[in-house]
Amino acid sequence: SAVISQKPSRDICQRGTSLTIQCQVDSQVTMMFWYRQQPGQSLTLIATANQGSEATYESGFVIDKFPISRPNLTFSTLTVSNMSPEDSSIYLCSVYSSGAAEAFFGQGTRLTVV
């Protein structure tokens, strides 16, 4: 299994500012995934972060808005830049453990932009 520590758990931010979300995994993983989940909605993949290479972004998400770092096999950050109220959402990091054949999630970051 994999245990993911994600922080902050929640934040209220002013529009125009940036927030960096951190995820620490207790084991080495090749890929980490960053999702956004609007209230009552399913998971929307933002990007896939591989160690040592640039993140791969899904349609509708760009690096300038959601820069991602992946400095090693246990850690990643997602920054939400130049925030607007439309960025208010829950952000989740996730890893897939091939050994456990299961996806694990961090606790989520509830972001409110005012």
Add this chain to the structure above:
Amino acid sequence: QKEVEQNSGPLSVPEGAIASLNCTYSDRVSQSFFWYRQYSGKSPELIMSIYSNGDKEDGRFTAQLNKASQYVSLLIRDSQPSDSATYLCAVDMDSNYQLIWGAGTKLIIKP
């Protein structure tokens, strides 16, 4: 386009009855299928995984897979109020560890 479809619900089931949740997927070569449960304000957690055609049972939960029909379902027997949650269907279509997620079905168990 790779898609996973679920009825968003809500699905309301009396306590003690069987809840049946359904999911269809677009990619015929998909190999791995998962059901996750998500309580409000919490992260998704794995309920069942299934890889072969047929049924897989774990306690009150049974996952059913029909690859020919591209259909996977989750049955919850003796439904309890604690089963009230959103159930997400996820499919690994490329065997690259990137899951494709359904929209989720909100299940309400009425006491």
